[in-house]
Amino acid sequence: MTTRTLFCTLAAFTLTALPLMGGQGTPLTEEAALALGTDAYVYGYPLVTMEMTRRVMTNSATVEGLRAPMGQFVNAKEYPSAAFKDVTAPNADTLYSSAWLDLSKEPYVLSIPDEGDRYFLMPMLSGWTDVFQVPGKRTTGDKAQTYAITGPGWKGDLPTGVKELKSPTNLVWILGRTYCTGTPEDYQAVHAIQDKYALAPLSAYGKDYTPARGQVDPSIDMRTPVRDQVNKLKAGDYFKLLAALMKDNPPASEDAPMVETLAKIGIVPGQDFDISKLDPAAQKGLERVPEAGLNKITAHMKEAGKIENAWVFPVPGGQYGTEYLQRATIAYFGLGCNRTKDAVYPTSETDVDGKPYDGANRYTMTFPKGQLPPVDGFWSLTMYNGEYFFVDNALNRYTLSARNKLKENDDGSVTLYLQNKSPGTDLESNWLPAPEGKFVLMLRLYWPKEHDPSIIDGSWQPPAVKKVQ
Numbered sequence: 001m002t003t004r005t006l007f008c009t010l011a012a013f014t015l016t017a018l019p020l021m022g023g024q025g026t027p028l029t030e031e032a033a034l035a036l037g038t039d040a041y042v043y044g045y046p047l048v049t050m051e052m053t054r055r056v057m058t059n060s061a062t063v064e065g066l067r068a069p070m071g072q073f074v075n076a077k078e079y080p081s082a083a084f085k086d087v088t089a090p091n092a093d094t095l096y097s098s099a100w101l102d103l104s105k106e107p108y109v110l111s112i113p114d115e116g117d118r119y120f121l122m123p124m125l126s127g128w129t130d131v132f133q134v135p136g137k138r139t140t141g142d143k144a145q146t147y148a149i150t151g152p153g154w155k156g157d158l159p160t161g162v163k164e165l166k167s168p169t170n171l172v173w174i175l176g177r178t179y180c181t182g183t184p185e186d187y188q189a190v191h192a193i194q195d196k197y198a199l200a201p202l203s204a205y206g207k208d209y210t211p212a213r214g215q216v217d218p219s220i221d222m223r224t225p226v227r228d229q230v231n232k233l234k235a236g237d238y239f240k241l242l243a244a245l246m247k248d249n250p251p252a253s254e255d256a257p258m259v260e261t262l263a264k265i266g267i268v269p270g271q272d273f274d275i276s277k278l279d280p281a282a283q284k285g286l287e288r289v290p291e292a293g294l295n296k297i298t299a300h301m302k303e304a305g306k307i308e309n310a311w312v313f314p315v316p317g318g319q320y321g322t323e324y325l326q327r328a329t330i331a332y333f334g335l336g337c338n339r340t341k342d343a344v345y346p347t348s349e350t351d352v353d354g355k356p357y358d359g360a361n362r363y364t365m366t367f368p369k370g371q372l373p374p375v376d377g378f379w380s381l382t383m384y385n386g387e388y389f390f391v392d393n394a395l396n397r398y399t400l401s402a403r404n405k406l407k408e409n410d411d412g413s414v415t416l417y418l419q420n421k422s423p424g425t426d427l428e429s430n431w432l433p434a435p436e437g438k439f440v441l442m443l444r445l446y447w448p449k450e451h452d453p454s455i456i457d458g459s460w461q462p463p464a465v466k467k468v469q
Contacts, residue, residue: 028264033278033285034292036265037235041293043258044242045230045328046129049335050171051245052230054100057086059220061213066098069214071108071201073099073174075194078187079398082390085225089334089345089388092398093380093444095190097122097176097197103151104170104248109162109205110149113196115142119179119377119446120193123318123338124149127171127249129331131318131339135165138342138377138447148202149174152250159205169249174199175336179378179446181403225387227332231294235286236275239265243273254322300329301347309464310354311346311443318342333388334442343377344455346443352464357441359434362419362468369412372402374460377447381416386438393433394422399444400432418465441465 028036057074060067066086068074079092101108112122112135121136135145148162151170158164176197180190200209221229233241243262247270251259259269265286267273275283304326305313318339320327330337334345350356351363365381373379380401385391390398400406406414407429417423417431418441443462445455453460 027279028282028285030281030285030288033265033282034288036261037239037286037289038292038296039258039324040242040262040265040267041235041238041289042296042328043255043262043324044238044245045293045297046331047127047245047249048233048238048242049226049230049331050125050127050129050173051241053087053226053335054171054173055217055220056222056226057098058100058214059217059222061216066096068099069211070100070102071199072211072214073097073194073197073199075191075197077191079182080390082392082398085389087335088225088227088332089382089384089442090390091177091380091382091444092182092390093179093378093401093446094120094177095180095187095194097174097178097194099174099176099199101149101172101174101199102170103149103154103167103172105201107148107150107154107156107164107202108172109200109202110147110174111196111198112145112147113193114144115178115193117142118190118193120177121338121342122174122176123336123342124165124167125173125175125336126167127169127245128252129327129335129337130168130320131337132167133165134318134339134342136342156202158202162205168252171245171249173336225389231290233290235289236273238290239267239275239286240273243267243269243271246270258322258324296325297328297332300325301333301349304329306458308346308458308461310350310352311348311462313344313346315340315344317345340456341450342447344443344445344448346445346462348441348465351467353467355467357418357434357439357465359420359436359439362417362423363434363465364415364417364468365463365465366409366413366415367463371453371460371463372414373443373445373462374449374453374455375445375447376449378402378444379446380444381432382442382444383418383432383434384440384442385435386440388440391433391435391439395428395431395433397431397433400430404429406430419468 058070063074076096080090119137123131123134126132146162147165148158150166178190180186305315317337380399382399420434423431448455
């Protein structure tokens with residue numbers, strides 16, 4: 001039994017008898033329940049979001065579109081369109097290879113082919129959205145690799161040549177990314193690589209294996225964006241789901257104080273939560289929690305990292321420890337975030353003067369000569385609407401990057417044009433179409449250089465976005 005599992009078991013045994021009491025043994029007041037519940041809501045938001053995302057993305061009998069049953073890869077064959085709403089802040093630089101695993105019964109074996117010299121990474125997210133392992137070009141190289149992904153309680157022997165990667169939870173999301181220029185020829189080359197990404201239960205590894213058909217649950221909402229489904233959950237349903245999920249996705253040992261907080265409002269890992277059994281005042285306080293929790297999560301975006309030229313660098317990313325609000329905010333705005341050393345995602349909602357972006361205006365962003373983002377992977381600038389989804393436009397263009405053959409100014413600088421209407425035919429190579437209303441910008445900086453100038457240490461800063469007067 002792992003430390004994490006043992007801790008969760010002891011917590012369930014010792015905390016279930018705790019009454020919902022405040023100071024001096026008095027019943028929880030409405031305000032006390034609201035405060036405790038808000039902390040619990042923030043803590044559990046990533047786990048609940050992961051589960052709701054899993055339900056939608058795996059609710060399929062076979063691999064179809066961008067959905068596949070549990071334990072099977074679904075490989076994106078082209079960049080997501082503006083109709084894609086399963087995950088916030090999608091990208092149009094890499095082709096996703098996504099798979100959801102349930103390790104409660106046995107491990108899964110992941111096989112990665114030789115990638116040549118192509119940039120790729122295979123981050124593995126726990127149920128709490130922490131990236132616990134990330135095979136890829138930066139970390140493990142681009143040759144063929146084979147791994148057994150094991151659950152928190154698994155022990156056993158593995159075949160020769162198979163390396164163990166232990167997950168802290170039984171729910172795992174592999175969100176692989178393979179770089180692609182988006183040309184027909186490169187799409188074909190990446191598809192050939194994706195076809196060789198393979199998953200099999202450990203008991204079937206090395207044998208002829210055909211995955212079972214998935215079970216389609218007609219009760220799952222396949223139309224409403226996942227984030228909206230999570231945000232609409234009432235407190236009773238939210239905490240009931242959170243308590244159930246923590247059985248197979250136990251809290252980390254450093255979460256002990258938070259587990260005690262959960263117990264004060266009746267939430268115990270693996271045990272049923274029934275809000276109707278609480279005192280009326282506690283019920284009333286908890287019913288106010290979803291609104292308060294969401295306000296706290298979204299407000300944190302402006303404080304989620306250092307700010308440079310109105311760009312927010314959300315750091316840390318991918319590994320959060322006990323920084324629960326940071327983890328929840330990243331899950332809200334960019335579920336599936338990588339580790340900081342793999343990617344940094346500076347995000348901007350306002351121009352350099354602090355005014356929210358509006359497609360009714362025109363904006364420019366100029367990189368001085370020789371000062372494009374210093375990365376060993378790639379960089380891009382992505383346009384989203386106010387909800388962090390792609391925007392339909394005449395060019396069918398969601399990003400700008402070096403692969404757009406950006407036009408230089410006479411002095412060698414590069415100016416990007418961010419606006420709703422074309423800046424002119426001669427400048428369209430540098431145009432990122434904006435919606436008519438509110439929009440958000442996100443830089444993707446993959447594999448930041450670790451020497452000067454560096455994105456990570458702040459010696460390189462993104463240029464300010466300026467409104468054209």
